[in-house]
Each structure stands twice: as C-alpha cells, then as structure tokens.
Amino acid sequence: MKTAASALHLLRPESPAQALQWMRERAPLQPLAGGTDLYVALNFGTCPARAFLDLSRLGAWRGIKVERDGGLRIGALATFAEIRDHKGVAKALPALCAAAREIGGAQIQNRATIAGNLANASPAADSAPVLLAADAVVELVSVSGVRRVPVAEFFLGYRRTALQPDELIQAVVIPTPPRAGQWYFRKVGTRAANAISKVVFCGVRGPQPRIALGSVGPVPLRARRAEAALAAGEPVETAVAALQQDIAPIDDLRSTAEYRRFVAAGLLRQFWERTASPVRRPVRRR
Template sequence: MSTFYQPAALGEALSLLAGADRPAVLAGGTDIVVARREGKRADTAYLDITRIPELRETAQAEGGVTLGAAVTFSEMENSTVLQTHFPLLCQAAASVGSPQIRSRGTVGGNVANASPAADVAPALAALDAVALVQSKSGARRVPVAELIEGAAKTALDPGELIVSFFIPALPPDTRQGFDKIGRRNALSIARLNGACALTARGGKIAQARLCIGAATNRPHRFAEAEALLCGRAPDEALFAEAGKLISAAILEETGTRASSVYKLPVAAEFTAALLRKTWEEGI
C-alpha cells in the first residue's frame, strides 16, 4: 500500500519531499498513474500538490507573467492573462490530448515529465520562460530550455519542486504562433511541434524566437536559424532557408535514424510553414 500526502502549504510539501519517504510528485496524474498501471513505476509514497495556492496562480507580474506549476492545460487555454500576453501558450495547451486530459494535466508536469513530444514545454522555451524551483534548503531559477536535459531527464535535484514559471514580456508588435503534426487530428502525440515569436520592425524581423519539439530528445532553440531571420525582410525563400537549417541541425544532433527519411524533410517544411503562418496570421 502506498502513502498519500496532500499538503495545503508549500513549506509542508517541501518538507515531505526532503523526508525519508521521497514521495513522487503527483499533480494531474496523466503520466504517473498510467505508468504505475503499466507496471513501469512502483512508488511507495505520493505527494499531491494540487491544493497549494502558490502553484495554482496565473498572474501578471513586473516584467511579465507568473504561471503556477499546477495550473492545468484547460486553465491555461482559458486564462485571460495568457490570452492577452502569450496566446501561443493557450494554443499549445489546447493541443494537448483530450478535454479530460487537459482538465487534469498541468504545465509543471509537462516540463518535469520531460517527454520529447511535450506540447507546452517548447512554447515555454520559445518564450524564454524561467522555472522557479524550490526545495527545503532554498530556491533557484532555471530556464526551461536548460531544465529539460533529455528524454525523461531534468536538472531537478532530489527534493526539488517546480513551483512556477516566469515568462518575460515580449516586445511590442511580436507575432506568436504554435503548430503541431501528429498521426491524427485529435488525441495525438506530436511527431513534430513548434512555437514561434517574431518581432516586426520596419517590415523586417527584428527578433526571432523559434523552438521545435519532438524532433530531438528535448525542446530545441535553433540559434543559427534565429540569427538568419533577424534583420531580414520575410519571404518564402527566407523561411525555406530557415527550415533547411533546422533540418540539418536536427540531423547533426540525432544522427540518421529510421525516421529521418520522413522527419527531416517534414521538419524543414513544417518550420517554413510555422514561420509563414506566424508572420502573416500571428496572434
């Protein structure tokens, strides 16, 4: 029989995480419960974090927005604050699973689970989001792009908990976009996904933020492609060139795989289409 903890205060949760039980953190349970049912986990203690107020808040803060780690995908999708400032996060949240999964799954779980196919993690990485990570001994801030180190691997130390994410405000006239390719139109695990923010100035791209997910073992920002876009007037040739750069970078990182014949050309076309849609129709 497993022990189940449900603290209502952050300090109590951090003390339990530092205790001898070393409970597994449980929020929506959309990953951990399935893994236990399939015999892939056998935790003896669980820590439910859904009643901790600090983890449930989404609010404007100085210089950006704070998003609690236990905020669900449905709450993200319908958040007035996110719709106003970071609609691509709403798009990413809306693309996750089914309504049932979105009503349970959380943004912190999406990052901590570190699935290469996660939908919200690339959106956070594209926005330069920073995670507030706490333990009983202290707190630290880690960029989401650095917190996820690989498939099912994060930079979290034992006893640490993701409390919230800070998303810095974007410059004026920044157009945002998110897209995803799956095997079907709904309840689909991403084969590729991507988040993009393009800042326009004088008809050119002044700043580009681009993160592609599900192509490598972690959300990947492509600095070379971002640099290529900056200072250029956008057109089909530029977007296609950026897509080819990203396809080549994916190949360099992952090497040739059985899926490369499909994934590499699709990554190039997907990236070009995401850039074009963001520039022309971006929210």
C-alpha cells in the same frame, strides 16, 4: 493496473512548506499533480516510484497572474484547461493557449498541469516549445530556497531535468513578450485530439526570431542555428537547412526521422510565411 496499488504510499501535505520538508526528509518522493502521465506509467507497470507526494491541496501554487510588465506568472499547478481559457494568457502568449488546447483531450486538459508537463520531460511535451520560445523561466523551490532556471536549461537529456531530488516546481515565469512579436504554433500529431506529437513547433517573430521544437530530439529544443540564420536576414531556405542541423529526430512507433525532418522544414517555412505581415494574426488552429 499492472502496478500493485496496495504497495504505493501517498503523502498529502497541507502547505508548500510541509511539501518541501517532506521532499527533503522523506526522499525519494514522486510529486503527483494531475497524474495524467503517472497513471499511464502505473497502469503499464513502468513507474518505478512507490511513494508519492500529492500536490493537489497546495492552493498557493495554483493560479495565473498577469504581471504589470505584461509578463505572466503561471502557478505550477495551473491546469491546461485554466491556461487554455485564460484571457491574460491569450493576450500575452496566445501560442500557450493553442498548445493547451491540443494537449490530450478535454479530460486530460482538466487534470494535467504545466509543471507536470515540464517535470515529465517528454521530448513531445506540447507546452515546452512554447515556453522555450517565450524564454520562460522555471522557479524551482526546496527548503534551501528558490532557484530560477531558464526552460532552455531545464531539460538536461532524455527525460532528465535540472530538478534536484528535493526540489519542486513552484511557478513558470514568462517575461514580457516582445512587442512586435508574432506567434506561430503548430502541433502535428495526425489525430485531431488525444495525439502525441510527431513534431511540435513554436516560433516567435521579432528582431531576434525564436524557434523551438518538440519530438525532434531527446529533449524539446531551441533551433539556434535556424534562429541565427533568420536573424541575419538569410533567406528562409538557409534557415531550413540550418534547422536540419539543430534537430536529431529518430524513427519510433509514431513516425519516422524522414517525416519529422520534412515536417519541421515545412513548419519553419509556414511560420515565416504566416508571420511575414506585421499585422498580428491569430495563432493557427488545425
């Protein structure tokens, strides 16, 4: 490990209240949940943090709840293995199960949490497009109280979020899914497991189609122009053209802008084609 471990400090709060107090008083603290992103950075010597707040004992922020209205309340510390296997999630938001199933590999899914995936703010975060398309809301909490921020407003820029230095994510709340909604999710990472997305796409078809993508810009994003075209009943090719305005992919180690644009367009067509019939189909798995 490139980072000197002996220089790191770990605080282990016993309650959410204590965690929040320390976040305020002992700032800056780097929250640590599953560690699947942080340990990589520590190993490479690229993690600037030296003081960590271990959230693993805070049971209050675990758990997944199906609300009476059919919505979901997912505790910040819910792991992707829990989400992947949760019957309520499978029913309300099958795309999230599909995303959870394709995050890293089984070992990563056992550790990684939904809040960690959001707070890490990678443009390639696989759960983010699903939460964006679901109009999910992130509950941020500090000693000053709770704020509710739509996921669409949570990502401010490349690896930047709306989190204040003393805030933690408490839960992710997903409103009642549209009744006629049909979900489509697909991650394109070339390798079948342990891949980082080259493009990740989530779409929900309803009266107001919602489309979100990852790895095609500095943040996971909603494709508003493409959505508008589809909502207006334009042909799918018009939406495909609009989508190219929504996204701003780059060439990087993993892929090319050219390829990402090609795939994003193809996924939009596939989403529209597969959700054309009113019958609810299972979410596509590769």
